[in-house]
Amino acid sequence: MEDLCHLIREQKTSKTHALSTIFVGGGTPSLLTAQEISSIFAAIRETFEVVRSGEITIEVNPGTVSKELLACYQELGINRLSIGLQSTNDDELKTLGRIHTYQDFLETYESCKEAGFKNVNVDLMFGIPGQTVSSWERSLRQIAELDPQHISAYSLIVEEGTKFSLMEQKGELILPSEDVEREMYKLTKNLLLEYGFHRYEISNYAKAGYECRHNLGYWQRKEYLGLGYQAASLIDETRFTTGGEPVVLSVKEQMEETMFLGLRMSCGVDKEAFFKKYGCTLDSVYGKVLEEFAQKELLINGNEKVYLTEKGLDLSNYVMSEFLLEDE
Amino acid sequence: MAYIDQKHIRNFCIIAHIDHGKSTLADRIIEQTGLLTDREMQSQVLDNMDLERERGITIKAQAVRTVYKAKDGEEYIFNLIDTPGHVDFNYEVSRSLAACDGAILVVDAAQGVEAQTLANVYLALDHDLDVVPVINKVDLPSAEPERVIEEIEDVIGIEAEDAPLISAKTGLNVDQVLEQIVKKIPAPKGSKEEPLQALIFDSLYDAYKGVIVFCRIMEGTVKKGTPIKMMATGANAEVVEVGYFGAGQFIQAEELSAGMVGYITASLKNVKDTQVGDTITNAQRPCEKPLPGYKKVNPMVYCGMYPADGAKYQDLRDALEKLQLNDAALQFEPETSIALGFGFRCGFLGLLHLEIIQERLEREYNLDLVTTAPGVVYRVYKTSGEMIELTNPSNLPEPTAIDYMEEPVVKAEIMVTSEFIGAIMDLCQERRGVYEGMEYIEEKRAVLRYTLPLNEIIYDFFDALKSRSRGYASFDYEMSGYQKSELVKLDMLINKEEVDALSFILHADTAYERGRKMCEKLKEEIPRQLFEVPIQAAIGSKVIARETVRAMRKDVLAKCYGGDISRKRKLLEKQKEGKKRMRQIGNVEIPQKAFMSVLKLDDN
Numbered sequence: 001m002e003d004l005c006h007l008i009r010e011q012k013t014s015k016t017h018a019l020s021t022i023f024v025g026g027g028t029p030s031l032l033t034a035q036e037i038s039s040i041f042a043a044i045r046e047t048f049e050v051v052r053s054g055e056i057t058i059e060v061n062p063g064t065v066s067k068e069l070l071a072c073y074q075e076l077g078i079n080r081l082s083i084g085l086q087s088t089n090d091d092e093l094k095t096l097g098r099i100h101t102y103q104d105f106l107e108t109y110e111s112c113k114e115a116g117f118k119n120v121n122v123d124l125m126f127g128i129p130g131q132t133v134s135s136w137e138r139s140l141r142q143i144a145e146l147d148p149q150h151i152s153a154y155s156l157i158v159e160e161g162t163k164f165s166l167m168e169q170k171g172e173l174i175l176p177s178e179d180v181e182r183e184m185y186k187l188t189k190n191l192l193l194e195y196g197f198h199r200y201e202i203s204n205y206a207k208a209g210y211e212c213r214h215n216l217g218y219w220q221r222k223e224y225l226g227l228g229y230q231a232a233s234l235i236d237e238t239r240f241t242t243g244g245e246p247v248v249l250s251v252k253e254q255m256e257e258t259m260f261l262g263l264r265m266s267c268g269v270d271k272e273a274f275f276k277k278y279g280c281t282l283d284s285v286y287g288k289v290l291e292e293f294a295q296k297e298l299l300i301n302g303n304e305k306v307y308l309t310e311k312g313l314d315l316s317n318y319v320m321s322e323f324l325l326e327d328e
Numbered sequence: 329m330a331y332i333d334q335k336h337i338r339n340f341c342i343i344a345h346i347d348h349g350k351s352t353l354a355d356r357i358i359e360q361t362g363l364l365t366d367r368e369m370q371s372q373v374l375d376n377m378d379l380e381r382e383r384g385i386t387i388k389a390q391a392v393r394t395v396y397k398a399k400d401g402e403e404y405i406f407n408l409i410d411t412p413g414h415v416d417f418n419y420e421v422s423r424s425l426a427a428c429d430g431a432i433l434v435v436d437a438a439q440g441v442e443a444q445t446l447a448n449v450y451l452a453l454d455h456d457l458d459v460v461p462v463i464n465k466v467d468l469p470s471a472e473p474e475r476v477i478e479e480i481e482d483v484i485g486i487e488a489e490d491a492p493l494i495s496a497k498t499g500l501n502v503d504q505v506l507e508q509i510v511k512k513i514p515a516p517k518g519s520k521e522e523p524l525q526a527l528i529f530d531s532l533y534d535a536y537k538g539v540i541v542f543c544r545i546m547e548g549t550v551k552k553g554t555p556i557k558m559m560a561t562g563a564n565a566e567v568v569e570v571g572y573f574g575a576g577q578f579i580q581a582e583e584l585s586a587g588m589v590g591y592i593t594a595s596l597k598n599v600k601d602t603q604v605g606d607t608i609t610n611a612q613r614p615c616e617k618p619l620p621g622y623k624k625v626n627p628m629v630y631c632g633m634y635p636a637d638g639a640k641y642q643d644l645r646d647a648l649e650k651l652q653l654n655d656a657a658l659q660f661e662p663e664t665s666i667a668l669g670f671g672f673r674c675g676f677l678g679l680l681h682l683e684i685i686q687e688r689l690e691r692e693y694n695l696d697l698v699t700t701a702p703g704v705v706y707r708v709y710k711t712s713g714e715m716i717e718l719t720n721p722s723n724l725p726e727p728t729a730i731d732y733m734e735e736p737v738v739k740a741e742i743m744v745t746s747e748f749i750g751a752i753m754d755l756c757q758e759r760r761g762v763y764e765g766m767e768y769i770e771e772k773r774a775v776l777r778y779t780l781p782l783n784e785i786i787y788d789f790f791d792a793l794k795s796r797s798r799g800y801a802s803f804d805y806e807m808s809g810y811q812k813s814e815l816v817k818l819d820m821l822i823n824k825e826e827v828d829a830l831s832f833i834l835h836a837d838t839a840y841e842r843g844r845k846m847c848e849k850l851k852e853e854i855p856r857q858l859f860e861v862p863i864q865a866a867i868g869s870k871v872i873a874r875e876t877v878r879a880m881r882k883d884v885l886a887k888c889y890g891g892d893i894s895r896k897r898k899l900l901e902k903q904k905e906g907k908k909r910m911r912q913i914g915n916v917e918i919p920q921k922a923f924m925s926v927l928k929l930d931d932n
Contacts, residue, residue, distance in 0.1 A: 023890075026889075026890055154886040156886075178882050182882055217891075218888065218893070231890060232891045241892065241894070261893065296858060298858075314881065314883070315858070315882070316884045316885070317885060317900060317903060318880070321900040321903035321907065322907075
């Protein structure tokens, strides 16, 4: 904890950075005591200027926050909570190895509202072993009914080296089929739209005006500074991770990122912004691949912007890989 | 050494089964004759190509000359001629043997006599060589020298009573081998005054010297300025330089005369002019007739080789031309494939030769290759009475124009211990072998003789043999002509389009099974596309097997953790790299390794 505060203070440079968003996440930051989180914010405010209407988020696990802690968050200026629920089905939660229940979540959610938080995200997950389309629909509806401002709906990724990956190798993991998983994805968009959430990124849904500015920053290649274990940063077109070598991005790499990150967003990549940044048109760089994919109905190449179709979103890696440019 | 008396020359080779220690013994002989300093001594002097060392086999015949001071106080010149150790290079072996007067037979004290040992000993005896047996690896715990000596006497029928019991690895008793070379291998004969008659046993191309011919002088003398003629190819040239083989280098000499082994350069530009087995004579004073045994080596196995990147076509041509400078057996001619574009149909002595060339192209010339399934040369007899030799399945005439077809067959000898005879007979049966006989060479070992179609053994026969005999079977074969056969062309259709590069010719009885396996294999190899892709195997218009590659539904990364996009980039780069290795056939992207999948049908 002291290390982190020390690390924050070390960032003080002659160039003053004004922070427009802060995100406290990774692991379970809600396990920090009021005193600990306060010292972190003290260090932040000592070191950086934070813009008045900035978005300040903390990740919260169900059943880990008291009324006092939430009041403390409010005092510190935290104005957005992200609650890692995943599912409203306790069996599915168990499968995922979560220690909370849906009931724990409901209590936490209620306390958050009572504490006065007006911008709350709930994380959900589909493609969980044993999950059905109807159980997913139930999770979605139950949460949408609660009327949060934001819902993240991630599809389960079996990462190498995890317990799931080992089980998958042994054939013990029964995941929903690809067809079922895509059905869940389609359902998510349509169902949430009923409740007034629109999809603004592959996995993120929000009420108008509540899109997560911090996350959008990653896709729009805004500068960010990550502090802590293996935290990633992008500053002055240089990417670096705590403990790793900084990588200065070439113009080619910047263009590639602009495409493969930007295409994650429903609004896609803005052609004028591209031209302004790189001094050449998007079509002059990517004309051939744009035409090919437009023809395959994977993307829409409009006058102002380029964005993926539904099919393009399903196959986004396939599409985005073609936006990597040849060397030279 | 100004003058060398013929009496003091010993020309010999070492013959052995693979891994019995030939190269190691060669190293020890070179070491103990003291011609090389330790610094010059590479681990295995004779095998000077990296590739060979990695594979543990010797590909190109080479020679080395060393000086040995014997216990009788005299100095002897040893010309050690190395022989290739694989059946693909049988002809080269026979020419190397013809350049020798004797042979050291190395037999592993634990393994005993193997099929390849037998084949090589018989070749040596055919050339009237005196064979000096040596029992190697006597330091191994499993060594049974007495049993092996008995085996050599019983099976091969040569005296082995006083065979040195050595360990080439440690150098134990190698001195006895050196003494036996002097005592048991005869000195060369021939007269210095006779018309020149020299046997070519190898040649290589050097950028500075041109073609360097390795030869054994049988009769006469050759020196700088001698006008020479290759009796079979008819090539003429004037000698620029003659000399000996030092420690990995050429040592110039005044002349080479009857009984000597050395090299000749004569500003020849192409190894094709200096074919192994040909006789060199003096153009102005020719010998009466050439040395016996010359034959033109013809490729046995053909395949298509294409640059993965079409723009590298010219590079591939240049590389093949360079390799051909040193390898008269390699043939190639341009061909076009609808699926693969411009490339070459290449001919090889066998599958090992093919693999070596393929690896050298990829490693030394940095070429990314797509290789089509190797096939043999079929003879197609047309109803018009014409016969064509077919090296590319795509050129097979219409069925109605074909009267009948023939395929090449080999006579194979398989040596196996009695417990595996049944399994090996089953294997030969599956490969359409015709049983020719069996002999027990000792209580527990037998030689099985089969006639087998060459196209049944070029892919994976050797591997199958090893796996079904737990490594104990050994195998040797020689070509024995053509026989009529019920052959068909199997075509593969991907998304209803015939892919010419995947067609191959096979026996009608195996077509269904192979077609089914091909479909399964291609289904594994071809990644899912945006649409469903049918894969079919067909003979003519009749589909005999089918699989389907389902359409790709999902390929998406749900999130990037905390703005760490390095993983995302890596994933996309990998994907892009994978796509680069694809070939576009119609609308379908096919990975290049799919074209070689026919080779791996028996993996399971």
